[in-house]
Amino acid sequence: MIDEVAAAAMILIGVFLFASGTLGLIRLPDFYCRMHATGKCDTLGALFALLGLAVYNGWNLVSLKIVFIVAFIFIANPTATHAIGRAALLNRVRPWMKEGGPAEHGAPNRGREK
Amino acid sequence: MVDFFLWMSIALGIMILICLHRGIRGPGFLNRIVAVNVIGTKIVIVLAFMGFIYNRIELFVDICVVYALLNFIGTLAAAKYLERKGTL
Numbered sequence: 628m629i630d631e632v633a634a635a636a637m638i639l640i641g642v643f644l645f646a647s648g649t650l651g652l653i654r655l656p657d658f659y660c661r662m663h664a665t666g667k668c669d670t671l672g673a674l675f676a677l678l679g680l681a682v683y684n685g686w687n688l689v690s691l692k693i694v695f696i697v698a699f700i701f702i703a704n705p706t707a708t709h710a711i712g713r714a715a716l717l718n719r720v721r722p723w724m725k726e727g728g729p730a731e732h733g734a735p736n737r738g739r740e741k
Numbered sequence: 742m743v744d745f746f747l748w749m750s751i752a753l754g755i756m757i758l759i760c761l762h763r764g765i766r767g768p769g770f771l772n773r774i775v776a777v778n779v780i781g782t783k784i785v786i787v788l789a790f791m792g793f794i795y796n797r798i799e800l801f802v803d804i805c806v807v808y809a810l811l812n813f814i815g816t817l818a819a820a821k822y823l824e825r826k827g828t829l
Contacts, residue, residue, distance in 0.1 A: 631742055642749055645783060649756045652763050652779060658771050661763075665775060669782045676786045680793065683742070692802045693789065696809055700782065703813040707778055710820035715771050717824050 634683035641676030644668045657723030658715060666708035673700045743794055750790045753783050770828070774819050781812030 651664020677697045681690040757780055764776035785805050792801025 635742075635745060638745075638749055641786070642752055645753065645756055645786075648779065649759050652760060652776065658769070658775070661772065662775055665779045669779055673782055673786060677789060680789050683793070684798065689798050689802050692806065696785070696789075696802070696805055699806075699809055699813075700785070703809070704778075704782065707813055707816040707820065708775075710817055710824075711771060711774055711778070714820045714824040718827050720769075720771065 630682060630685070634679045637675050637679030637682065641672045641674070641679060644672035644675065648672060658720060659712070659722050662708055662712055666705060670701060670704045673697065673704070746790045746793050750787050750794070753787050753790075757783050757787075770819075770823060774816060774823070778812065778816045781808065781816070785809050785812070 645668065648665045648668030651668065652661050655661050655664055674697055677693050677700075681693040681697075684690045684693070760776050760780050760783070764773050764780065767773050767776060785808050788801055788805045788808060789798075792798035792805075795801070
């Protein structure tokens with residue numbers, strides 16, 4: 628009984644984090660802002676949802692595989708997000724600026740070979 | 742508990758449809774790559790839920806492993822290609 632309650636609570640937290648990441652992907656104004664929302668919310672949402680499933684399943688080989696998936700997502704998802712952000716920065720995608728803000732100051736101006 | 746997994750899967754499916762809107766209409770290739778990455782992560786969770794719904798989790802968990810690997814490889818390949826070429 629207590630296992631099911633804990634598993635349901637963790638899965639609900641994970642689905643809430645997925646919902647907030649989706650909201651950020653839809654509503655935020657810029658590519659970097661969208662990546663900022665999804666990169667963290669998806670990683671932590673996958674952690675909570677899969678660990679909830681592992682708690683519900685109990686101690687066996689399947690739970691070990693689920694924990695392995697969690698560890699892999701925890702390494703791979705920030706790496707993929709960083710690679711996409713680096714590709715955008717090297718292709719000189721301008722970040723979104725507020726009106727009247729420092730327009731030239733934060734713009735990426737790196738060469739392609741560096 | 743199976744009903745709970747089913748409702749959570751339906752909620753994740755609705756979120757996947759919302760992300761697909763960004764994947765179709767998002768300006769530029771980078772937004773589309775981010776949307777595909779997000780959809781892949783959600784699909785892994787939905788596959789784990791489906792394993793518990795069908796009571797075949799020892800089969801579906803291997804599909805989850807393969808899907809997570811392919812999602813990472815695909816996103817990384819697209820990002821590295823964009824970094825080299827500038828456009829698709």
